[in-house]
Amino acid sequence: MALSPYVQAMQELFRANTRSREFPAHGAKVHSVAWSCCGRRLASGSFDKTASVFLLEKDRLVKENNYRGHGDSVDQLCWHPSNPDLFVTASGDKTIRIWDVRTTKCIATVNTKGENINICWSPDGQTIAVGNKDDVVTFIDAKTHRSKAEEQFKFEVNEISWNNDNNMFFLTNGNGCINILRQLKPIQSINAHPSNCICIKFDPMGKYFATGSADALVSLWDVDELVCVRCFSRLDWPVRTLSFSHDGKMLASASEDHFIDIAEVETGEKLWEVQCESPTFTVAWHPKRPLLAFACDDKDGKYDSSREAGTVKLFGLP
16 A cells, blocks of 8 residues: 555655654653643653753754742643743642743642642633542633632543533543533543543644553544544553644654554554653644654663653654
């Protein structure tokens, strides 16, 4: 079967830029990486209780700032969907913090009830949702920084996300289901996987969303029909993290396998694999170009194999 012109072009690009580059970010492992909406900055959150922000120069990341204040691990972070200066961090210290890169200060600290593990910002920028270890999801008004609502679920809540239209809220759960809510009322539950459904991402075009599971499968879903279109099965370990490319044509998925799978979305075929030396916790495609940021469970092997390195990596740089 002939490869599509798109796949050929991307494979040529990746062949020419096949090396991943590492940038020191933290004193311990990096849990989360995310690009600002304009793609000028990359933020990372770490077990070392801090967040870091880098500027993307031509062919490298330049560290701009390190953000301190959390009393526990920063497990996940995300940027405002349309304001490139604001990002929010979720921590095990029972707070979320909103930061402004122009002042390097925390502009708001919001206390929550439990140890926070996942966070997302609604596409309209008005609401931040945060999930904790006790399966409570709190919805916070992004302007007043007050809680608008909270929901206690009777199952293990993994990742949370709004759809691109901002009118439905999705969460993946420990029973392998995708739960869909509208105005906090459950409207549908989809049996997506035979085991724990871990992560979920929507493609920028609004056509698909993907889920990753403990069964090592990634499933691709039609947003309108809510049916599974295809599965990607090249990983052997639970799928921890997913990201769609800016054009919606590539899907990166990663696990404890020592590579990141890059699939062509429309065919499911393998487009590339990015080699890693350890499990990968987080992947994020750049919002405008085929450049992938990721972070692994790095050990600083040169000096002490038990010491964590805390680097951020980029694949696809010239």
